[in-house]
Amino acid sequence: MKITFFGSSHGVPEPNRSCSCALLEVSERKYLIDIGMDPVPELIRRGMTPKDITAVFITHAHGDHTNGLVPFADICSWYFKEADPLIFVPELRIVDALKSWTKITCGGLRESLRFREVHEGALYDDGTVQVTALATRHTENAYAYMIRAEGKRVLFTGDMKGGDGPTADFARFVTEDGIDLAVAECAHFDAMQYLEPLRAHPPKRLCINHYSRRYLESCCRLKSTVEPDIPTLLATDGLEIRL
Numbered sequence: 296m297k298i299t300f301f302g303s304s305h306g307v308p309e310p311n312r313s314c315s316c317a318l319l320e321v322s323e324r325k326y327l328i329d330i331g332m333d334p335v336p337e338l339i340r341r342g343m344t345p346k347d348i349t350a351v352f353i354t355h356a357h358g359d360h361t362n363g364l365v366p367f368a369d370i371c372s373w374y375f376k377e378a379d380p381l382i383f384v385p386e387l388r389i390v391d392a393l394k395s396w397t398k399i400t401c402g403g404l405r406e407s408l409r410f411r412e413v414h415e416g417a418l419y420d421d422g423t424v425q426v427t428a429l430a431t432r433h434t435e436n437a438y439a440y441m442i443r444a445e446g447k448r449v450l451f452t453g454d455m456k457g458g459d460g461p462t463a464d465f466a467r468f469v470t471e472d473g474i475d476l477a478v479a480e481c482a483h484f485d486a487m488q489y490l491e492p493l494r495a496h497p498p499k500r501l502c503i504n505h506y507s508r509r510y511l512e513s514c515c516r517l518k519s520t521v522e523p524d525i526p527t528l529l530a531t532d533g534l535e536i537r538l
């Protein structure tokens with residue numbers, strides 16, 4: 296399994312970081328987690344196209360996690376007509392917005408594009424990847440994803456509630472030791488708030504993602520505190536993690 300971060304920034308792009316989007320590859324299958332930037336140029340740069348994407352999992356409706364859905368759905372409607380990704384959106388009214396946009400720009404949203412609304416619990420299983428959605432308190436319809444594939448477990452936290460997200464939301468998601476990778480946001484609180492839940496149920500690896508500049512120093516402090524027990528990376532665009 297390989298995870299490539301296309302976009303690792305917080306709500307605002309940084310000079311070298313775009314908004315949230317990650318490519319998950321398991322054997323021959325490819326998936327996107329969040330789509331806060333246009334993923335198509337990144338796919339094409341790597342010799343892929345939207346036709347290669349099996350499913351898209353969006354954590355919540357904020358623009359830094361969804362804005363890339365507009366160009367993605369647009370080009371899947373008029374050019375990559377054989378692309379058949381199953382697109383999980385936190386709210387189906389996103390599809391209405393896409394219909395309006397594509398009606399103006401490219402003649403309409405392709406009828407055969409498949410959308411599903413995310414619900415809490417077991418969400419997806421294609422025999423290669425199993426995805427469970429876990430509600431966070433970031434917004435009304437916001438989710439983390441626990442992904443199981445090839446005998447491994449990877450958590451994407453999505454966004455959590457400011458202030459006590461790590462102690463409340465994160466502690467609920469990670470209830471057993473040894474998940475293989477936790478991809479944890481740090482746009483809404485000091486990273487040191489992860490310390491207690493990380494110590495309660497340490498993952499094998501930690502990747503701090505979606506971190507804002509104001510919490511960067513705390514991210515570095517968390518990394519130096521939990522290592523070497525929990526090897527920790529700060530995500531940057533283009534970072535690849537193999538599990």
Ligand SMILES: [Zn+2]
Binds near residue numbers: 355357433454
């Ligand atoms: Zn958000």
